[in-house]
Amino acid sequence: MTLVLDASVFFSEMPVEEGAYTTPSVVGELADLHAKCRFEALAAAGLSVREPREEDLARVEAAAVRTGDAGVLSATDRDILALALELSAVLVTDDFAVQNVAHRLGVETRSIRQRPARAIRWRYRCSGCGRYWREPGECRVCGAPIKRKFK
Numbered sequence: 404m405t406l407v408l409d410a411s412v413f414f415s416e417m418p419v420e421e422g423a424y425t426t427p428s429v430v431g432e433l434a435d436l437h438a439k440c441r442f443e444a445l446a447a448a449g450l451s452v453r454e455p456r457e458e459d460l461a462r463v464e465a466a467a468v469r470t471g472d473a474g475v476l477s478a479t480d481r482d483i484l485a486l487a488l489e490l491s492a493v494l495v496t497d498d499f500a501v502q503n504v505a506h507r508l509g510v511e512t513r514s515i516r517q518r519p520a521r522a523i524r525w526r527y528r529c530s531g532c533g534r535y536w537r538e539p540g541e542c543r544v545c546g547a548p549i550k551r552k553f554k
Contacts, residue, residue: 406513407487408450409496410479413438415515417495424451426486428479455485462488466507471525471551472500474539484510528552 406423410432423445430452433439446452463484467473476484480501487494493511496502502512527536531547539549 405490405492407483407490407492407494408445409483409494409498409501410438411497411515412495413441413445417515419445419448419450421449423449424453424486424490424492426479426482427452427454428482432479453486455482456489459485459489462508463504467504470503470507471527472504474551475500476504480504484508525551 404420404422406420408419408423408425408429410429412419413429413433414435414437430442433442442450460481463481464473466484467476467481480498483494483496484501484504486492487505487510488508493513494501494505495513495515496505497515502514505512527539527549528534529536529542529545529547529549531542531545534542534544536542536549539551541547542549
């Protein structure tokens with residue numbers, strides 16, 4: 404089974420099988436000594452670091468817009484989602500927004516310490532007048548901020 408690893412794996416002691424991948428952006432997030440040492444150990448055991456394809460990044464972006472998670476996903480989140488999509492791999496992450504977009508893309512996920520996320524769809528509601536909108540921003544009716552809300 405091929406795995407794509409989020410940064411949270413390197414901060415944990417989760418056992419990792421052969422055939423694991425991550426992205427350069429994840430490696431760049433590893434700041435503490437423990438995570439860097441864990442990365443080096445996994446790299447010596449066969450962990451591969453690979454950039455995702457542009458076409459898969461575009462599919463991730465479209466899925467994130469449809470789920471309402473586009474505003475909370477980082478570039479690193481998009482990278483690991485695109486790589487998991489490209490490799491038809493299991494994505495290992497505790498990030499609920501990443502898991503939500505992965506569900507939308509048909510990418511299997513595995514949690515590390517958190518309960519697995521269930522697929523959800525966000526709505527956007529004006530904090531002033533209560534109207535619903537398709538995206539966050541400023542309400543065109545009353546000018547109040549539009550906030551993400553669980554549907």
